[in-house]
Amino acid sequence: MKTDTIVAIATALSDSGIGIIRVTGDDAVEIVNRLFVNKNGKSCFCRFKTHTIHYGYIIDCFSKEEDFQKRIVDEVMVALMKAPNSYTKEDTVEINCHGGVLLLQKVLDLIIKCGARMAEPGEFTKRAFLNGRIDLAKAEAVMDLIHSQNEFALKSSVDQLRGSVSEAVRKLREEIIYEIAFIESALDDPEHISLDGYEEKLQEKAVSILERVQKLIASADNGKMMKEGINTVIVGKPNVGKSSLLNRMVGEERAIVTDIAGTTRDVLQEYIRVSGISLNIIDTAGIHNTEDIVEKIGVERAKEYAAKADLIIYVVDSSVPLDESDREIISVIKDKKVITLLNKSDLEGKVSEEELKELFGSKDMELVRTSTKENTGMEEFEEIIKNMFLQGRIKSNEEVVITNMRHKEALVETEKSLKMVMNSLEMHMPEDFYFIDLMSAYASLGYIIGEEVNEDLINEIFTKFCMGK
Numbered sequence: 001m002k003t004d005t006i007v008a009i010a011t012a013l014s015d016s017g018i019g020i021i022r023v024t025g026d027d028a029v030e031i032v033n034r035l036f037v038n039k040n041g042k043s044c045f046c047r048f049k050t051h052t053i054h055y056g057y058i059i060d061c062f063s064k065e066e067d068f069q070k071r072i073v074d075e076v077m078v079a080l081m082k083a084p085n086s087y088t089k090e091d092t093v094e095i096n097c098h099g100g101v102l103l104l105q106k107v108l109d110l111i112i113k114c115g116a117r118m119a120e121p122g123e124f125t126k127r128a129f130l131n132g133r134i135d136l137a138k139a140e141a142v143m144d145l146i147h148s149q150n151e152f153a154l155k156s157s158v159d160q161l162r163g164s165v166s167e168a169v170r171k172l173r174e175e176i177i178y179e180i181a182f183i184e185s186a187l188d189d190p191e192h193i194s195l196d197g198y199e200e201k202l203q204e205k206a207v208s209i210l211e212r213v214q215k216l217i218a219s220a221d222n223g224k225m226m227k228e229g230i231n232t233v234i235v236g237k238p239n240v241g242k243s244s245l246l247n248r249m250v251g252e253e254r255a256i257v258t259d260i261a262g263t264t265r266d267v268l269q270e271y272i273r274v275s276g277i278s279l280n281i282i283d284t285a286g287i288h289n290t291e292d293i294v295e296k297i298g299v300e301r302a303k304e305y306a307a308k309a310d311l312i313i314y315v316v317d318s319s320v321p322l323d324e325s326d327r328e329i330i331s332v333i334k335d336k337k338v339i340t341l342l343n344k345s346d347l348e349g350k351v352s353e354e355e356l357k358e359l360f361g362s363k364d365m366e367l368v369r370t371s372t373k374e375n376t377g378m379e380e381f382e383e384i385i386k387n388m389f390l391q392g393r394i395k396s397n398e399e400v401v402i403t404n405m406r407h408k409e410a411l412v413e414t415e416k417s418l419k420m421v422m423n424s425l426e427m428h429m430p431e432d433f434y435f436i437d438l439m440s441a442y443a444s445l446g447y448i449i450g451e452e453v454n455e456d457l458i459n460e461i462f463t464k465f466c467m468g469k
Helices: 028-035 101-113 123-130 136-146 151-161 164-188 198-228 242-250 293-308 324-333 353-360 378-393 405-426 431-449 455-462
Strands: 006-009 018-024 052-059 072-081 092-098 230-235 268-274 277-283 311-317 338-343 366-369
Touching: 006 101, 006 123, 018 028, 018 101, 018 123, 028 092, 028 101, 072 101, 092 101, 123 136, 123 455, 136 151, 136 164, 136 431, 136 455, 151 164, 151 198, 164 198, 164 431, 198 405, 198 431, 230 242, 230 293, 230 324, 242 268, 242 277, 242 311, 268 378, 277 378, 293 324, 311 324, 311 378, 324 353, 338 353, 338 378, 353 366, 366 378, 405 431
Parallel strands: 230 277, 230 311, 311 338, 338 366
Antiparallel strands: 006 018, 018 092, 052 072, 072 092, 268 277
């Protein structure tokens, strides 16, 4: 099937050392052959071997000038990758130009004038998917790779691009389709294939598959944090050093810091990295009893954000005894993931670790003595964050982690179908019931890798890609 030829600028559209224009499709080589000449002015691009790179010039082939020197647009390096061994499995050419915006646009215009059309967002990767080079899970990993905000999201995206999720899904589908085929064969040919004792075997297999599906679902919350960052909320009474902590973590005077209690009356949000982990960090108003209407709103917002947080940083002024406001804060956050900072440790201490542990009802709570004024305890604090998530909830070195919510939804549907299979087994229902629910589970898993999706969904997914990818 002949495909039209598309083109796009694949690098950021800004002044830079190099800018790359990507062309793919049946006429890609012929189009570039019209525009590319070697250093002697000869047009010979169509004779080059695949996976080679060549030095020469892009010329304006529509110019009336006889001297090719006067038709030169740019000095370039051009890479050729012939079908099917290219990103799209079509003939593909990448032109490495100098990175001026005007220059790139001029080369792009010439390629379009020669017969190519502008690529839609994500169309190169879409063609790779439609041509069978990658499945849909791998295609989405390309987008995640581009938008990775931290090293762990980056590693997860690379793993998924290499097939970690696809492989896990395909293995589950293989096991399910085997059971489907067996049931269908037994129903079609009961004289030669017996279903005696099959319920017990299917029960064991369904339990095994269900456990693995549930493990993937359970990884999705960690995957979301890995991909989007850990929602972190700083809480505490007024004037305990919350804003000073935020400024230390951000590395600049982001929040106003004064000796006046209640300076922060609303939330401040920042995005930072700690030991390679992304934190979506929120500094809240001090939680305490107040008659000030604006402060009251800030306090309520602080509690709301704390209730939704993945991580709470509870800042305590260690130079002042705990009071009812501290007890109220602890009652709100004690069941969350909390790091307690005994701040102002440069002053005489009035709060003991034992007292805090008793209020939290935990001997294993994470607690650090800090002084934002003297910048002490911060390294230990960051180390706790690193250990808490990398060795605990976000442990992604070996295990497959689901980071895409579309994948999670499909796995949840798979789980429902498998539970229906097990319910039918327990009720000793006819084999047709197992067959229908197994087919449903098989289809839900296919939704992840793109084997059970419609064209509208495919188009929606790829419109989220950047141009030229």
